Structures are given as structure tokens and as C-alpha cells.
Amino acid sequence: MLSIKNLHASIEGTPILKGISLEIKPGEVHAIMGPNGSGKSTLASVLAGREEYEVTEGEVYFKGKNLLELSPEDRAREGVFLAFQYPVEIPGVSSTNFLRTAVNQVREYRGQEPLDAVKFLSLMKEKMKLVEIDQKLLSRALNEGFSGGEKKKNEIFQMAVLEPTLAILDETDSGLDIDALKVVANGVNQLKTKENGTIVVTHYQRLLDYIVPDYVHVLFDGRIVKSGSKDLALELEDKGYDWIKEEVSGTTV
Amino acid sequence: MTVSIKKDHKLADAFLSVTEGMQDLTLYSNLKKSAKDILADSGMPTLKNEEYKYTAISKRISDQITHLGTPSSISDLQHEVHARENLFQLEEGYTLVCNNGIFDERLSKIDPQVFQVESLKELKEEKAAQIGAVEKNESDPFTALNSLLFLDGLRIDIPEGKIIEKPLMLVNFVKPDQKGSCIHPRVFIHVGKNAQLTLIEQTIYLGEDPVFVNSVTEWMVGQNAHVRNYKLQNGHKNDLVVSNTRSEIHQDASFTSIVLSLEGGMIRNNLSLDLKASKCEGNMYGLYLLNGKTHVDNHTNVDHTKPHSESNELYKGILADQSRGVFNGKIFVRQDAQKTNAFQQNNNILLSEDATINTKPQLEIWADDVKCSHGCTTGQLDEEALFYLRARGIGKDAAKAFLLHAFAGEVLDQLKDEGFKEYCEKVVHARLGGNY
Numbered sequence: 130m131l132s133i134k135n136l137h138a139s140i141e142g143t144p145i146l147k148g149i150s151l152e153i154k155p156g157e158v159h160a161i162m163g164p165n166g167s168g169k170s171t172l173a174s175v176l177a178g179r180e181e182y183e184v185t186e187g188e189v190y191f192k193g194k195n196l197l198e199l200s201p202e203d204r205a206r207e208g209v210f211l212a213f214q215y216p217v218e219i220p221g222v223s224s225t226n227f228l229r230t231a232v233n234q235v236r237e238y239r240g241q242e243p244l245d246a247v248k249f250l251s252l253m254k255e256k257m258k259l260v261e262i263d264q265k266l267l268s269r270a271l272n273e274g275f276s277g278g279e280k281k282k283n284e285i286f287q288m289a290v291l292e293p294t295l296a297i298l299d300e301t302d303s304g305l306d307i308d309a310l311k312v313v314a315n316g317v318n319q320l321k322t323k324e325n326g327t328i329v330v331t332h333y334q335r336l337l338d339y340i341v342p343d344y345v346h347v348l349f350d351g352r353i354v355k356s357g358s359k360d361l362a363l364e365l366e367d368k369g370y371d372w373i374k375e376e377v378s379g380t381t382v
Numbered sequence: 383m384t385v386s387i388k389k390d391h392k393l394a395d396a397f398l399s400v401t402e403g404m405q406d407l408t409l410y411s412n413l414k415k416s417a418k419d420i421l422a423d424s425g426m427p428t429l430k431n432e433e434y435k436y437t438a439i440s441k442r443i444s445d446q447i448t449h450l451g452t453p454s455s456i457s458d459l460q461h462e463v464h465a466r467e468n469l470f471q472l473e474e475g476y477t478l479v480c481n482n483g484i485f486d487e488r489l490s491k492i493d494p495q496v497f498q499v500e501s502l503k504e505l506k507e508e509k510a511a512q513i514g515a516v517e518k519n520e521s522d523p524f525t526a527l528n529s530l531l532f533l534d535g536l537r538i539d540i541p542e543g544k545i546i547e548k549p550l551m552l553v554n555f556v557k558p559d560q561k562g563s564c565i566h567p568r569v570f571i572h573v574g575k576n577a578q579l580t581l582i583e584q585t586i587y588l589g590e591d592p593v594f595v596n597s598v599t600e601w602m603v604g605q606n607a608h609v610r611n612y613k614l615q616n617g618h619k620n621d622l623v624v625s626n627t628r629s630e631i632h633q634d635a636s637f638t639s640i641v642l643s644l645e646g647g648m649i650r651n652n653l654s655l656d657l658k659a660s661k662c663e664g665n666m667y668g669l670y671l672l673n674g675k676t677h678v679d680n681h682t683n684v685d686h687t688k689p690h691s692e693s694n695e696l697y698k699g700i701l702a703d704q705s706r707g708v709f710n711g712k713i714f715v716r717q718d719a720q721k722t723n724a725f726q727q728n729n730n731i732l733l734s735e736d737a738t739i740n741t742k743p744q745l746e747i748w749a750d751d752v753k754c755s756h757g758c759t760t761g762q763l764d765e766e767a768l769f770y771l772r773a774r775g776i777g778k779d780a781a782k783a784f785l786l787h788a789f790a791g792e793v794l795d796q797l798k799d800e801g802f803k804e805y806c807e808k809v810v811h812a813r814l815g816g817n818y
Binding site for chain 1: 764766767769770771772773774775776777778780781784785787788789791792
């Protein structure tokens with residue numbers, strides 16, 4: 130469903146991604162790990178269409194469509210969902226109003242009838258249970274004054290409502306205590322289907338105890354330098370990233 | 383070479399000559415005499431005048447207004463009023479209709495049992511003497527101009543202890559004619575002790591011919607009285623507006639002003655709150671949405687004179703195209719005014735590189751035990767927030783509208799009357815292009 134070939138991207142002229150290739154099939158969970166500054170979040174941002182990044186080489190196809198040609202909103206409407214590392218606080222925009230607009234614009238793009246207020250409300254209620262999010266939060270302005278954990282829960286809640294075919298979780302575990310982490314992971318697992326792909330970007334193995342990946346890729350200096358099964362994540366947890374760095378510089382010298 | 387002059391005497395003289403042949407209002411002869419002297423002496427303000435350094439309103443009047451006289455009454459105003467009867471969903475409220483600045487009792491909807499409305503011409507001497515006592519001729523040349531040229535106006539008296547729950551709508555219909563294009567509405571409102579009032583002011587422009595509306599509104603807010611004053615400025619690109627509002631606020635009383643400037647040629651608002659006693663409160667909110675070449679200048683002034691008074695101020699602007707905004711917020715805290723709380727904020731979003739905002743806080747504090755803060759921001763739309771909304775499938779235009787509406791919402795939320803709030807939200811929504 131997602132095919133990334135030789136992807137290069139830079140920001141303000143500085144290359145960050147230096148040739149990434151990755152294939153994701155329906156039902157698969159891929160974990161992207163790597164030390165700070167390796168380009169993990171850049172990859173997530175480029176896939177979601179963040180405009181500060183310039184793709185200088187390579188291609189990305191999603192369900193047969195050239196993803197790089199689509200606006201961020203059209204990517205979302207096609208079924209790409211980015212759970213933000215730092216969800217934005219937007220004072221004055223009601224969470225409910227925002228989400229209903231999003232749902233209905235996505236539905237319109239897909240040629241579906243908009244949801245009326247009653248149907249939308251029952252959809253909200255159903256999904257709220259899934260991520261154990263407090264209704265009171267949703268009556269407030271979008272993310273305004275939310276704690277770190279509440280913001281991440283809200284991301285997963287939005288994901289549950291929008292039902293994407295490709296979910297990209299950008300360091301969703303950062304800053305979460307173990308209870309919040311379990312809730313978030315549980316939500317992600319319940320949303321997993323045979324048709325959906327998931328990319329989990331993380332620095333720590335801890336999250337992968339709860340969201341079990343089919344593949345683990347290690348990103349270093351803008352390239353995938355190692356791929357393996359979930360055991361690779363345990364090895365990284367055990368030995369840190371230094372041996373990867375040594376291995377990489379060893380092969381290049 | 384252009385020669386800039388400090389005072390525009392030519393325009394002042396032209397206005398002074400309008401008084402020739404004008405009917406005599408002996409009740410106000412002293413007020414008018416003082417106005418005449420001030421204008422003859424100091425002329426109209428130019429950009430050299432510090433208070434008007436960004437707003438060349440005198441020049442715009444000279445350039446665009448050919449007849450400095452006052453137009454006659456609009457004929458068949460009844461038809462225009464009826465056409466707008468449900469405009470603000472205020473069926474249950476009171477309406478005061480003015481025809482080119484002159485009170486039209488027949489078209490108004492009032493109840494003399496609840497409050498009193500009188501035409502300025504018919505006031506008893508004692509009441510007439512208060513006109514010009516709050517907003518003095520010396521305070522602004524346009525106030526003097528209004529005093530010189532008003533033909534009539536109205537005085538509203540809210541009796542002691544009267545709580546008026548439904549808003550009172552003051553609608554001024556204006557239309558220039560061959561006789562003139564300048565209208566000088568004059569209103570004096572006395573709110574008695576323990577009384578309460580919401581007054582909504584709006585000018586309705588019939589046609590889009592150049593017109594100059596120069597209003598003066600004086601408020602006397604009695605002890606423990608509470609006033610909310612909303613002003614909607616939504617005219618057309620050829621209107622020139624100067625609005626002088628001053629409120630004298632007494633002990634335990636509060637006055638809240640909300641000014642929405644949505645459309646116009648050039649608008650200058652002078653708003654002054656005189657906190658005359660202790661434990662009183664003055665609030666000033668403003669929203670300006672500007673496009674084209676619209677120019678809106680808000681000069682506000684709050685004067686804390688006694689201990690334990692409070693003021694809050696929030697003005698927000700969204701400026702597109704080649705529009706221009708000016709904000710100048712003065713806060714005075716006199717030596718006696720210990721324990722004053724005064725807050726001021728001005729935030730602006732510029733949607734175009736050609737839009738300009740000049741913003742200036744001006745705090746003068748003589749007391750030492752006070753809490754005062756001020757701040758201003760000017761920027762573009764928050765790109766990060768915009769991306770967040772788009773990443774959820776919301777189109778770029780709708781996402782922008784979301785953010786702009788949220789920005790404006792902070793001021794609109796201050797409107798407490800539901801019918802009027804709904805109306806304003808609809809107008810703002812339409813302007814911001816949102817369809818959500």
C-alpha cells in the first residue's frame with residue numbers, strides 16, 4: 130500500500146533524508162527506530178506533507194497514487210494519518226467542531242454523505258470509549274491546556290474517528306507514563322485491521338512491548354541501515370545505538 | 383514640494399462657514415461658541431498632530447466630501463426601517479431610530495414607563511447644561527466640530543434602579559443629499575444609580591455616496607450601574623467616520639465597550655473611560671477586520687483616578703490587502719489610584735504584505751501599588767496550526783477560516799446578548815469565508 134523509493138528530502142538546503150526505501154503491505158506494523166537527529170520525524174513529516182521539507186529525489190506511492198503530488202489535506206482524505214509528536218494547541222477552535230469538519234471533508238472527498246450532528250455524536254461516543262478519553266476534554270478548545278498524555282490520547286482518538294488506512298505515529302510514546310502508554314497502545318491495537326498499515330516512529334523499545342511490530346528498521350543519518358524482526362528492537366534496547374553507528378562507519382570506511 | 387502644515391485651517395474655516403444661516407440653538411449657545419473659538423484657533427488635525435499622525439482624516443474629508451453641510455431628513459425612512467425590522471432579531475428589545483442624526487420618535491420603539499428619551503432641542507435647561515460636560519470640546523477637534531454643527535440629538539435617561547434586560551438598539555440611518563454630506567450625531571446617556579443597560583449602536587448607510595459621520599456620545603454611569611455598549615461599524619468604502627465616546631464611571635459601576643469595525647473607508651474611534659471613583663471597572667474590546675484600503679484607527683484612553691479600580695482591554699485585528707490599522711492605548715493611573723488593575727492587549731494578524739498596523743501602548747503610572755500589563759503581537763497565521771488542521775483532511779481555505787474565526791472569537795465571545803451575538807458571528811463568518 131505504501132511504497133517509498135530512494136527518498137531524499139532536505140530542509141532549508143540541508144539534506145536530512147538520504148535515500149530511504151520502504152515497502153509497507155496491508156496489515157503490517159513497521160517500527161522506525163534510531164538515535165536523535167537520524168531523520169525519523171522528518172520521514173513522518175514528509176509523508177504527511179509538511180511544506181517546509183523539500184523532496185529532492187525519489188518517489189512515494191500510496192495505494193497507487195503519487196503521494197508527493199497531493200496536498201496535506203488530500204493525503205489525509207486518501208487515508209494517511211499522522212499522529213503528531215507535538216500536537217498543536219489551537220485556542221478558540223472547539224475540538225468537536227474541528228473533528229466534525231474533518232470527518233465531513235474527508236467523506237465529501239470520498240463521495241460520501243456528510244454525517245449529521247446526531248450520527249457524528251454517536252460516532253464520537255463509540256470512539257471515546259476506545260481511547261478512554263474524557264468527554265470534558267472534547268468540550269474544550271482543541272488541545273488547549275491538555276496535559277502531554279491527554280494530547281496524545283486525543284491524537285489516537287482523532288485517528289479512531291478518521292479511520293485511516295495508513296497511520297504514522299511520530300514518537301507518540303515520548304513523555305507518556307506507563308499507564309498512558311498502555312491506553313494509547315491499546316487504542317492503536319484495536320484500530321489495527323488486515324487492511325491497515327502502521328508506521329511507529331520511536332526512540333525507545335518500550336512502546337513496542339505493547340504495539341508489536343512485524344518489522345523494525347533502524348534509521349541513521351537519513352538512511353535505513355538495518356532492518357529486522359521485533360528482536361532487533363530488543364537488541365537496540367540492550368546495546369544502545371552506538372554499535373549501529375560503529376557498524377555503519379565500519380562499512381563506509 | 384509639499385508643505386505640511388500642523389493645522390488644517392482651510393477645512394476648519396469651511397466648516398465654520400457652514401454655521402452661517404443655521405438655525406439658532408440658544409440652549410447650546412455657550413457650547414457652540416466655545417466650539418467655534420476652538421476650531422477657529424486650532425483648525426482641524428493633520429498628520430503633524432501627534433494624536434492623528436497615522437490618520438489623515440481631515441485630508442480625506444477635504445478630498446472626498448464636497449458638501450460640508452448637513453443633509454435634510456431622509457424621506458420615506460419608514461420603508462427602510464421596516465425592511466430591516468428583523469435584522470438583529472431584537473423583536474423584544476427597544477429601538478431608537480435617528481434620521482440623519484435627528485431622533486425620529488415615530489419610527490422608534492420605546493416605552494416611556496421604562497426610560498426617558500428626549501430630543502436635545504426640547505431639553506430643560508438643567509439637563510441641557512450637561513451636554514458637553516462629559517466629553518468637552520477641548521478634548522478633540524472633532525468633538526468641537528460636532529458641538530458646533532449638531533442640529534439636534536438625543537438624551538436618554540435610565541432611571542435609578544431600572545434594570546433593562548433587553549438591549550436598546552440605536553440605529554442611525556444616514557444618507558447625504560445636495561444640501562450636505564456631513565452628519566454630526568450627538569447623544570447623551572445618563573444611567574442612574576443601580577441601573578443596568580445594554581446599548582447597541584449601528585449606522586445604516588443608504589447608498590454608497592461619500593459621507594462623513596462625526597458622532598459624539600457622552601455617558602454618565604451612576605453608582606453601581608452597569609452598562610454594556612456595543613458598536614457595529616459595517617458601512618461602505620466611501621464612508622468617513624469619527625466617533626468620540628466618553629464615559630464617566632462612578633463608584634462600583636462598570637462600563638464595557640465592544641467595537642466591531644468590519645467595513646468602511648476611514649474610521650477613527652476615540653474611546654475614553656474616566657474611572658471617577660473607587661471599585662469601578664472599565665472594559666474595552668475591539669475587533670477590526672479590514673480589507674481593500676480600509677483604514678481603522680482606535681485610540682483608547684482609560685483614566686484610573688481612585689483606588690481599587692480595574693480596566694481590561696483587548697483589541698484584535700485581521701488586516702488584508704492594503705488596509706491599515708492603528709491602535710493607541712493610553713492607560714493613566716493617578717497617584718491616588720492605588721491597587722489598580724489594568725490590562726491591555728492588542729493582537730494583529732496581517733494577511734498581506736501590503737497591510738500595515740501601527741500599535742502603541744502608552745502607560746502613565748503615578749501610583750506605586752498597581753498591577754498593570756500590556757502587550758501587542760503582530761504576525762501571520764500560525765503555520766503549524768494550519769498544517770495540523772490540514773493534516774486531518776480540512777482544506778486550506780477552511781483551515782485558515784477556522785484559525786481566523788478562532789482569533790476573532792475571543793472578542794465576539796464578549797458579546798453577551800445572544801441575538802446580536804449571533805448576528806455579528808454570521809457577518810464575521812461570511813467575511814472570513816468559513817463554511818463550517
